[in-house]
Amino acid sequence: MKYNLVIIVCCFISTLYSQNCKSTFFGEVKDFHDGTPIVGAAVFFENLNKYTTTDINGKFTIVNICDGNLIMSISHLACDTKRLEVTVNGNTYREIYMEHHIEELHEVKIDGHTTFTTAKSSQESILKTNALERFSAYSLGDALKQISGVSSISTGNTIVKPVINGLHSSRIIVMTNGVRLQDQEWGVEHAPNIDLNTAGSINVIKGANALAYGGDAIGGVIVMKPLNMSFKDSLYGKTITSGQTNGRGYSFTSSLTKTWQEGWYVGTQASVKRFGDFEAANYSLTNTGMNSRGFSVNTGFKTFEKGFNLYYSFLNNEIAILRAAHIGNISDLVNSINSLKPLVIRDFSYNIDAPRQDVTHQIIKADFYKRFKKFGRLEIQYDFQNNQRFEYDIRVGADRDKPAIDLTLKTHTLRTNLKIDAISNAIYEFGFNAGYQNNFANPDTGVRRLIPDYNKYDFGVFAISNYKLSDKTQLDLGVRYDFTRLDAKKFYITSRWNNLGYNIDFADIVIDDLGTQLLTNPVFNYHNISASAGISYQINDDNSLIFNYGLSKRAPNPSELFSDGLHHSAARIELGDLRIKQETSNRIAASYQFKNNPFNLNLEGFVNHISDYIFIKPSGTEQTIRGAFPVWDYTQTNALLLGLDVTVRYAMNDNWFLSNKTAFIKGRDLTQKQALIDIPSFKTVNILGYSNKKWKSFNAELQSELVLRQNDFTNFNFETFIPTSQETVLVDVSSPPPTYHLLHFQSDITLKLSTKTNLNIGFNITNIFNTSYREYLNRLRYFADDLGRNFMLQLKINY
Amino acid sequence: MKTFKKASILLLLAITFTLTSCENDDPIAVNEEEVITTITATLVPVGGGNTITLQSRDLDGDGPNAPVITVSGPFSVNKTYNGSLVLLNETESPAENINEEIEEEDDEHQFFFQLSNNIATVTYADADGNGNPVGLKFNLTTSTTLGSSNLTITLRHEPNKLAAGVSSGSITNAGGETDIQVVFPISVQ
Numbered sequence A: 001m002k003y004n005l006v007i008i009v010c011c012f013i014s015t016l017y018s019q020n021c022k023s024t025f026f027g028e029v030k031d032f033h034d035g036t037p038i039v040g041a042a043v044f045f046e047n048l049n050k051y052t053t054t055d056i057n058g059k060f061t062i063v064n065i066c067d068g069n070l071i072m073s074i075s076h077l078a079c080d081t082k083r084l085e086v087t088v089n090g091n092t093y094r095e096i097y098m099e100h101h102i103e104e105l106h107e108v109k110i111d112g113h114t115t116f117t118t119a120k121s122s123q124e125s126i127l128k129t130n131a132l133e134r135f136s137a138y139s140l141g142d143a144l145k146q147i148s149g150v151s152s153i154s155t156g157n158t159i160v161k162p163v164i165n166g167l168h169s170s171r172i173i174v175m176t177n178g179v180r181l182q183d184q185e186w187g188v189e190h191a192p193n194i195d196l197n198t199a200g201s202i203n204v205i206k207g208a209n210a211l212a213y214g215g216d217a218i219g220g221v222i223v224m225k226p227l228n229m230s231f232k233d234s235l236y237g238k239t240i241t242s243g244q245t246n247g248r249g250y251s252f253t254s255s256l257t258k259t260w261q262e263g264w265y266v267g268t269q270a271s272v273k274r275f276g277d278f279e280a281a282n283y284s285l286t287n288t289g290m291n292s293r294g295f296s297v298n299t300g301f302k303t304f305e306k307g308f309n310l311y312y313s314f315l316n317n318e319i320a321i322l323r324a325a326h327i328g329n330i331s332d333l334v335n336s337i338n339s340l341k342p343l344v345i346r347d348f349s350y351n352i353d354a355p356r357q358d359v360t361h362q363i364i365k366a367d368f369y370k371r372f373k374k375f376g377r378l379e380i381q382y383d384f385q386n387n388q389r390f391e392y393d394i395r396v397g398a399d400r401d402k403p404a405i406d407l408t409l410k411t412h413t414l415r416t417n418l419k420i421d422a423i424s425n426a427i428y429e430f431g432f433n434a435g436y437q438n439n440f441a442n443p444d445t446g447v448r449r450l451i452p453d454y455n456k457y458d459f460g461v462f463a464i465s466n467y468k469l470s471d472k473t474q475l476d477l478g479v480r481y482d483f484t485r486l487d488a489k490k491f492y493i494t495s496r497w498n499n500l501g502y503n504i505d506f507a508d509i510v511i512d513d514l515g516t517q518l519l520t521n522p523v524f525n526y527h528n529i530s531a532s533a534g535i536s537y538q539i540n541d542d543n544s545l546i547f548n549y550g551l552s553k554r555a556p557n558p559s560e561l562f563s564d565g566l567h568h569s570a571a572r573i574e575l576g577d578l579r580i581k582q583e584t585s586n587r588i589a590a591s592y593q594f595k596n597n598p599f600n601l602n603l604e605g606f607v608n609h610i611s612d613y614i615f616i617k618p619s620g621t622e623q624t625i626r627g628a629f630p631v632w633d634y635t636q637t638n639a640l641l642l643g644l645d646v647t648v649r650y651a652m653n654d655n656w657f658l659s660n661k662t663a664f665i666k667g668r669d670l671t672q673k674q675a676l677i678d679i680p681s682f683k684t685v686n687i688l689g690y691s692n693k694k695w696k697s698f699n700a701e702l703q704s705e706l707v708l709r710q711n712d713f714t715n716f717n718f719e720t721f722i723p724t725s726q727e728t729v730l731v732d733v734s735s736p737p738p739t740y741h742l743l744h745f746q747s748d749i750t751l752k753l754s755t756k757t758n759l760n761i762g763f764n765i766t767n768i769f770n771t772s773y774r775e776y777l778n779r780l781r782y783f784a785d786d787l788g789r790n791f792m793l794q795l796k797i798n799y
Numbered sequence B: 001m002k003t004f005k006k007a008s009i010l011l012l013l014a015i016t017f018t019l020t021s022c023e024n025d026d027p028i029a030v031n032e033e034e035v036i037t038t039i040t041a042t043l044v045p046v047g048g049g050n051t052i053t054l055q056s057r058d059l060d061g062d063g064p065n066a067p068v069i070t071v072s073g074p075f076s077v078n079k080t081y082n083g084s085l086v087l088l089n090e091t092e093s094p095a096e097n098i099n100e101e102i103e104e105e106d107d108e109h110q111f112f113f114q115l116s117n118n119i120a121t122v123t124y125a126d127a128d129g130n131g132n133p134v135g136l137k138f139n140l141t142t143s144t145t146l147g148s149s150n151l152t153i154t155l156r157h158e159p160n161k162l163a164a165g166v167s168s169g170s171i172t173n174a175g176g177e178t179d180i181q182v183v184f185p186i187s188v189q
Helices: A002-017 A102-111 A129-133 A140-144 A330-338 A494-499 A558-562 B002-020 B099-104
Strands: A023-031 A042-045 A050-053 A059-065 A068-075 A082-088 A092-098 A123-127 A150-155 A159-164 A172-176 A201-206 A220-225 A234-244 A249-259 A264-275 A290-302 A306-320 A356-372 A376-392 A405-420 A426-441 A453-468 A473-493 A510-513 A517-520 A523-538 A543-554 A564-567 A572-575 A583-596 A599-624 A627-651 A656-669 A683-692 A698-707 A718-722 A727-731 A740-752 A758-766 A790-798 B038-045 B052-057 B068-071 B080-089 B109-115 B120-124 B137-142 B147-157 B177-188
Touching: A023 A068, A023 A082, A042 A059, A050 A059, A082 A092, A129 A201, A140 A150, A140 A159, A140 A201, A140 A220, A159 A220, A330 A627, A330 A718, A330 A727, A330 B177, A473 A494, A473 A558, A473 A564, A494 A517, A572 A599, A599 A718, A627 A718, A627 B177, B038 B177, B052 B177, B068 B177, B080 B099, B109 B120, B109 B137
Parallel strands: A023 A092, A172 A220, A572 A627
Antiparallel strands: A023 A059, A042 A050, A042 A068, A068 A082, A123 A201, A150 A159, A201 A220, A234 A249, A234 A790, A249 A264, A264 A290, A290 A306, A306 A356, A356 A376, A376 A405, A405 A426, A426 A453, A453 A473, A473 A517, A473 A523, A510 A517, A523 A543, A543 A583, A564 A572, A583 A599, A599 A627, A627 A656, A656 A683, A683 A698, A698 A740, A718 A727, A740 A758, A758 A790, B038 B052, B038 B080, B052 B068, B080 B137, B109 B147, B120 B137, B147 B177
């Protein structure tokens, strides 16, 4: 029957064209990347209903066909099926290129808009969408704590910064949708301005192994990637909403994406969060609420060969800072430390009063890429970021509503990346980036600038290669050079200038003398070389090993160089140092992974030697009309950090599992032979989990979080005379808070609403026993306890 | 090839952006508006005698130089002095009088006067809108004993004026945050 049909169709065609039906069509099917022949591809001639396959040389032939249009579809195991139309006119030859690297194709889809593949021999952890969605109401820093070796340093409970293996702030790069986040990330009280809900997945790379992103990430790189997109005509989205008792707040996020089969897509996402005053176990934390609004739009065109992406994101965070943390002088600090509860406790309120921050971050990005046959992939990207930071202090009189800090940080970045993957068993990547950044500190604040006006110019080039030495061994090598020029205009009080000895060392940078103040023009150039080398070896199906080495240099940030003056909420005078030079990190790491159901183990160890490590520490006191203040100086030392991160999971049966995440880290100041300040203490998290697909995909987990007291610290305590009580007292700024243990519970079920829609309901309790505790790396630990019990209900609809 | 045209346009745009956004103007100097550099207590004896002036002056504000403290002379025995305070910001020219701000927000401010022994006592001579003391005006009464003492003057912002003892001058339960804290070595002769 079929054959009859074919004959009829053939006759029809031949009569239609009434042409020569003795033509031969020769085809050659090749790999798009390196031009190698594709063997055994199935070739189907749709309008002839004939099949053939390619031979060992990737060739195929079909004889005795009529001239005219031939519709072919070519399929191969590891390729996307290709459909094409050719015109046959006499004997015809045609080369056909197939996108053979399906793995890579997949990777491109996931990566969205970055060409960079992270080094495979680095210590890398991934948080997938499901894990992130649970933290929809929280911050990036909170979510990342799920990864062993990642902790957080915070100012209260809404300003949370990730700490990777003991390092934070300028030592960590945050990438969002291919853009290196440029906000005022120095200092503990500046959280990354990022909406966690814009990410589909987050990779955390420990150590400076991702040279494509930058050479100065001594701590690591956090790569936030957008959600994977499917290429068919489709419209989908999700909405997550949650409400919680602590802070009496809610969080809402929704996204919608439309995709077309040809490769076009457009997506949008918006989030809103609002919280009032949070509560510790025994009292309200007055003025700790937050209000956050953000949205992003993403559009473009994407195929295997070429594509482009346009992206815009907006995020505004209004964050209240604990009222009791705003203090006047050292005796207020002593009172706060000695008092067991905050000195200001008021009734619950949604108000966000001073002290508070109001930060708006905007990103505009445009990128495009093209793949070249038998060569590789080229990408060019431009992005612009605008960061507007207002900080409101408690002020009096006419200045009451004026910000004390008003900084605008504008950053332009241009970068290109070329990935050559035509050679089998090796991938080469080259790239360069150039950037210009301008910081403007508005003088209308009536407060001397914390961070001066500056222009910063960056230029970087890198080369990375990945070699597949054998099926089991992979080698990664990379080298990068960065140039940074910082050109600042800063005012110094003359007495400070002289006191620091700058009148001798830096006399030539003074450009104006205003009597009590000097205008100076410090210009610094930094040349940084960074490199990484890593090898991964799969011993057998169960065991694998990774070794890597990373060299990186980081130029000091503006706060380390220029800080100068009183920091109110810390009641301390902070001083940068113009003499500070780059810090250099040499990090050696090794990982061992064992994967065999039901037991999984991942051990990651590292040793990080940092010469000229920059840190801030107490150095004495200074007398002002407000009383005495401790002085904290930025200084440099040689430091050694070493640590071990453990992740274990044991599935007892199909339903029950146990898991453990433990992080242990030591930090030594090698020059002073003492402990480093602000190193996370030992932490271990044990989880007992249960899941059952039959009960509406029910999952439940009981988590035990044990954080030991940091016993390895240096005593920077000092004594001071308090005139009001006529006593000399100890100012205990060093003693870490005691060990604490918290218990958390989380559970969720998934209901199928229709074939395409499901509803996930989550119920979580954090700090079940309402334990009062203080965390060593929370800067407000002098003033108040950390968060008490919280019940949270989360609804998630996928459609 | 079309993509490359687009790319070059983008590149050009980026470069223009970069070039046009360079700013070379010098920044404007900021004179700290809220800093208090100088506190002067003028004590005029009731019924005649030498006016005593106590001053703490810190011209570099939060700079490294400590405040300079001057006391014009000793107090007389068994005498009442009418005291008044003047707060100045001398980093600005002309100097800004901070008293005005305190008077405007007098319910949020209170001075405290403490002596290290009992050669004198201090009482408030002014009040805010709620009838609670402020301390810009006060009376100092010396006792009959001779000797020296430290007089500590403290200005608290947002104190709890209703807490026990606060309205009679005890700082213990006042709370709030310290705006000024100066210690004058005084003597009674």
